[in-house]
Amino acid sequence: MTGHDVGGNHFDGESENVVQARDIHGDVHFHAPKSPRPSPNQVPPPTKFFTNNERQLKDTSKYLRPDEEAEHQAPKVVVLEGAPGSGKSETAYQWVHQHRAAFPDGAFYAPLEAGTDETGLVGEALLQCLLGVGYSPEEIPADLGGRSNLWRSWTTGKRLVLVVNGAVTAAQVLPLLPGAGNSAVLVTAARSLISLRARAGAEFVPLEPLSKESARKLLCRIVGDARDLADEPGPVDELIERCAGQTIALCVAGSELAGRPERPVARLVRELSNERRRLAALSRDHDLSVEAVFNTAVGRLDEQARLVYEAFGQHPGVGEVGSVALAEAVRLDEFDLQDALDQLVSAHLIREVGDDRYAAHALVRDHARLLAGAITEVNDRFVEFYVRRALSAGHAVQPKRGWLEALWPGFQPEPIGPDEAWAWLEAERVNVQAVAGELHAAGSELVCQLAVALWPFQEQGKHVDDMDVINRHAVEVATHRELTFAAGLALIQRGFAFRARGESDKAAELFAGGEEKARAVERDDLTATAVESLGISLRDQGDRGGARPVLERNLAMAERLDDPRRLALARMHLGSVAEPQRGEELLDQALAAFASEPYNAAKTRMWRGRRRTELARYDDANADLRAALEYMTEHGKHFDRAQVLVGLGDNALAAGDGEAAREHFLGAAAVCRTRGFAELGEQVQVRLDQS
Incomplete structure (x- = not known):
């Protein structure tokens, strides 16, 4: 470490891992993935036509030193500079291809070509890297800082190579850097990244135009x-x-x-x-x-190939384009379309990047857009295709949610299985988000429908940035069009994005706004959802007294709605903040209703254990909390696991076992630091300071 600002949050220097905290007691634990995978090989292969001066490859090897072994050294970084189209990416791919054997722990790829206009690029790249080594989605933090910490932890002591393609700023690169070891990083620069020299010790290799x-x-x-x-x-x-x-x-x-x-x-x-x-x-x-x-x-292209070429300029966003979407946009049958695509691939105008999926360089898209002229019906057909499929796929992920049918009674999804739906949504995320942006700019109600349909996928897949952006779009459009019901639901859905990031104050503000709109349209079900979400947010902030009257209202509404599952959830949530005796009674009732829902049963046991601690029934409390901890640990429910550990610590402390209490609190603190649970981590730190 070479420098710091006293009293500030600035870090300037080199370190294996950085944890921001006031006081740290005990060890900081980072956990390996539950299902480790073989060494990933994510970097694209170089083209067989690769040609460049040998100097660039030699200079890259001189700086990255692939055969060198050293302990506790920061990753070596090389930035490839040059004009667009100068072959930076291909040079990086070629170098990795030549030296892949020197990096047994994997070759990773972080595509940032979309630049700063696309949200969540760095977080998505980290997500794909962590998934590639075997972490499951529920093991991966929702926020960028948590993902970066987990990535540095996993990579520390390993020997891997990472290609960061199309970086616009140094700030994009820094969270992607591996921990100390013998790793190499190649960055292709879309703009000047000179600050990486000071911040990461980067060396720069310019790619001049080909000799x-x-x-x-x-x-x-x-x-x-x-x-x-x-x-x-x-x-x-x-x-x-x-x-x-x-x-x-x-x-x-x-x-x-x-x-x-x-x-x-x-x-x-x-x-x-x-x-x-x-x-x-x-x-x-x-x-x-x-x-x-x-x-x-x-x-030189024939008419159909030119039509398909121009379609790449009319395609929303910068994502890969599937042949199904192209067929609908240009209205060609599969044989004529394939002939056209083959022409374009042969002319090096586009690349085939997967089964029936194609990508075009930014220069090609710009040129194709110029040829097509103004926005055409091809763009309209692209948008219609992505909206129709996204609505159907989103509905298939959680078909009984009910909000799409409630808001738009005529909604009729296309038949699609849940596995196929999930795969399609993952493949088309960038394109669907781009379509949502176009719909927002046009003030179309369809962006509200997309926000509702995609929320279960985004929530379960931890696509928090997507959830935030699309629901913000939906709130703005619904408010402008006076669609109060839709605006209220979008506010609540967006609140979950902030709750996942640990920004409970902002989440509570959005939940309250959703309740206000729900009451304005007299929707008791939406009002109850907003009230419940607000109460949970207040509880998560540690404001038990503030959460209690909110969740009392939620229980009263659930009783009026007479929905058994909603009633069980309302009892569990109120029991989590109620006075001890009443809380235990509510939680007993909820537990009886969750016989077929083990996750909610485990959460109920956690809260019942907390109430039993307050009743001085320490052995009963310990039994409940241990049962909850076993389930949460086995199923990777990290936030819940940290909450249970806090409960075990409180129970041990109340029973007079300070040493056991501190052990549980340290375990909870380690989970919070590793996973980025800032607010809960602060609550744990208070307990550690007092223990």
């Missing part, structure tokens, strides 16, 4: 046996100049030469010279336009 020799080698590799470029040395030199050393432009030009072997290279050079200047930022000067290469390549 003439490397560019000619790349063209020859792409053209292959289709023609002999040595027969036209002068025109090939001119073509390389027109492409300005840009890898993407050279790939497109090479594909054109391979596809038209009977035409002289000079003809392609003349066509490029006559194109208008677009995408000037990717040209060496105003006379050398990458767009000219794209225009020429697209001009």
